[in-house]
Amino acid sequence: MKTPRTKKQFLQQERNIEIAALYLKGETLDGAGAPFDLKKEMVRRILLRQGITPRRHWSKAKPKPTPEEKRKIKEVRFWMGAALTADPNRCWEWLKYIDRNGYGRASWDGKTHYARHLAWEIYNNKVRTGFILDSCGNRKCINPAHLKESADKTRKNRG
Numbered sequence: 001m002k003t004p005r006t007k008k009q010f011l012q013q014e015r016n017i018e019i020a021a022l023y024l025k026g027e028t029l030d031g032a033g034a035p036f037d038l039k040k041e042m043v044r045r046i047l048l049r050q051g052i053t054p055r056r057h058w059s060k061a062k063p064k065p066t067p068e069e070k071r072k073i074k075e076v077r078f079w080m081g082a083a084l085t086a087d088p089n090r091c092w093e094w095l096k097y098i099d100r101n102g103y104g105r106a107s108w109d110g111k112t113h114y115a116r117h118l119a120w121e122i123y124n125n126k127v128r129t130g131f132i133l134d135s136c137g138n139r140k141c142i143n144p145a146h147l148k149e150s151a152d153k154t155r156k157n158r159g
């Protein structure tokens with residue numbers, strides 16, 4: 001999944017995720033598009049772009065989201081927790097829980113993590129081996145452009 005770069009992209013992605021969620025809950029193509037004044041064909045295209053193949057009309061089976069679809073929805077929900085900006089120099093401040101040390105925290109798979117760790121891992125699509133440090137000095141920041149993995153795996157450089 002691409003990280004939204006502009007406010008417009010962000011809002012559009014948010015809308016598309018809502019449409020996907022409605023559809024996966026059992027709405028028809030028309031029903032999923034209705035809150036956004038979108039026609040069936042547009043909804044179909046939005047779903048396909050998110051890797052969801054619309055079911056045939058005669059099928060009564062409700063589609064269950066695939067693990068890949070669930071993951072995408074989770075990732076977008078995660079990015080929605082920060083104030084994203086189009087300017088790569090600016091910080092993406094975490095808007096949800098901030099711990100007593102000033103770091104953003106997010107839950108993922110039922111556990112609480114540093115939001116910056118999740119941001120780095122989601123963005124780079126790999127599991128970190130070191131700590132994640134910021135280059136901007138902003139503890140709330142999760143902008144992947146401001147985060148780098150520490151080569152030093154000891155706790156002293158924890159970021």
Ligand SMILES: [Zn+2]
Pocket residue numbers: 090091092134136137138141142143146
């Ligand atoms: Zn920053």
